[in-house]
Amino acid sequence: MARLTMWLGGAAVLIACGSAAWADEPxxxxxxxxxxxxxxxxxxxHGTAGNSVQPKFPRLAGQNANYLAAQLKAFRAQSxxxxxxxxxxxxxxxxxDDATIDALASYYAAxxxxxxxxxxxxxxxRGREIYLHGVAPQGVPACSSCHGPDAHGLAEFPRLAGQHAQYVLKQLASFQSNMRNVAIMHGVAQNLNLADMDAVAAFLETQP
Ligand code: HEC
Ligand code: HEC
Incomplete structure (x- = not known):
């Protein structure tokens, strides 16, 4: 990033601005x-404002900036x-680069x-029931405990409201099989059966 060399009282002071300094305001x-x-x-x-029409492409509009930036970095790191x-x-x-990722994340979040x-x-x-209460006999926790009562997410927890059902279903299967390797969501999805994945995905797509 930008490096400014300044002379203060004859001594050179090098100020290096790390990319973190720009994280919130590109x-x-x-x-x-x-x-x-x-x-x-x-x-x-993804659609110019992030409201994609085709279900293969996730909707990004209104998604949390922290989550978006983390995903772009995970794609870049091939993880x-x-x-x-x-x-x-x-x-x-x-x-x-990091600065562009942060700016893209702010763009879609807005x-x-x-x-x-x-x-x-x-x-x-049925999906609403699972979202709010989980599936107790199978040890599936309530989605709302992390993704929020309205599915708008929070910081690192992504927004799920209005997401394409087909995309949500595919991600739940990927978490279950560990192709998308995230311990926290593997724990949630491991005991979720296909019919219940389908139901919760259908519910989420209808949420504003
Ligand atoms: C050729 C089509 C295509 C283009 C162009 C594209 N994407 Fe994607 N993007 C996808 C697909 C498909 C996925 C879903 C991947 C998956 O299923 O894991 C995705 C996923 C994502 C995700 C993860 C969303 C989530 O909910 O986890 C983000 C963020 C993203 N793209 C941002 C971008 C940005 C920013 C650009 C432009 C620099 C971009 N994409 C360009 C097809 C595309
Ligand atoms: C203990 C917290 C927690 C619970 C409970 C939880 N999630 Fe998640 N979920 C997360 C986190 C964290 C991520 C982000 C994973 C990552 O970093 O890739 C996530 C990601 C997701 C994604 C991917 C979103 C995207 O845009 O790609 C889906 C879909 C999802 N969760 C659905 C659910 C459903 C459905 C439930 C309830 C059955 C649930 N989650 C319960 C924490 C949780």
């Missing part, structure tokens, strides 16, 4: 570059290893999430 050039990327590159798949992450995001993230699907079904009401 400078104007980085912010413009990130917006340009979001509109011309990322938007092809998020489910097949679609490898195929679509490893190459993409390899081109991004976008307004649009509803993805509406309506309720029997499946979605």
């Amino acid at each position: 400078d104007a050039t980085t912010r413009l570059y990130a917006e340009h990327l979001a509109l011309t590159v990322c938007g092809i798949c 998020r290893g489910d097949p679609d992450a490898i195929a679509y995001m490893w190459g993409m993230a390899s081109q991004l 976008q307004r999430a649009e509803p993805s699907a509406t309506g309720t079904s029997a499946q979605a009401s």
Whole structure:
């Protein structure tokens, strides 16, 4: 990052600004570059404001900035290893430096999430039950305890409201098989059966 050499009373003082200094407020050039990327590159798949239409591509609008930055770094470090992450995001993230990642994360966090699907079904009401209370006999904890009562997430816990059901289902299966290797979500998903994964995914897609 920027290095300023200043002369103070004849002594050279080197101030090195680490990238952490910019983490929350990207400078104007980085912010413009990130917006340009979001509109011309990322938007092809994720939608220009992060409200993707195709379920293969996760919705990013309104997602927590910390979570977004952590995922982009995980793609870049090649540690998020489910097949679609490898195929679509490893190459993409390899081109991004920390400052651009932070600016992209702020961009999407500030976008307004649009509803993805509406309506309720029997499946979605089963999903709501699981989301709020877990599945006690199988030792599945309530999702709301980490992802929040409204599924808007919190800091490191991603927003799930309005996410494509197909994407949520695929991620739950990836956590279960450890292809996406995250201990905390492996613990949650390991005893969740397919019908219940489907139900909770259907519920989440309908949430504003
Ligand atoms: C060619 C399509 C494509 C492009 C272009 C693309 N992505 Fe992705 N992105 C994907 C797919 C597919 C996934 C889901 C990967 C998975 O299933 O694990 C994804 C996942 C993500 C995630 C994880 C979301 C979550 O909820 O965990 C983030 C963040 C992300 N992309 C950001 C970006 C950014 C920023 C750019 C532009 C620099 C970008 N993507 C460009 C296809 C794309
Ligand atoms: C103990 C806390 C905790 C509980 C309980 C929990 N989660 Fe998570 N969840 C997390 C964390 C942390 C992540 C982020 C994982 C990462 O860093 O990749 C996550 C990620 C996810 C993702 C990936 C989101 C994305 O955009 O890719 C999905 C889907 C998910 N959780 C669904 C659920 C469901 C459904 C339940 C309830 C059955 C649940 N979680 C319960 C902590 C939790």
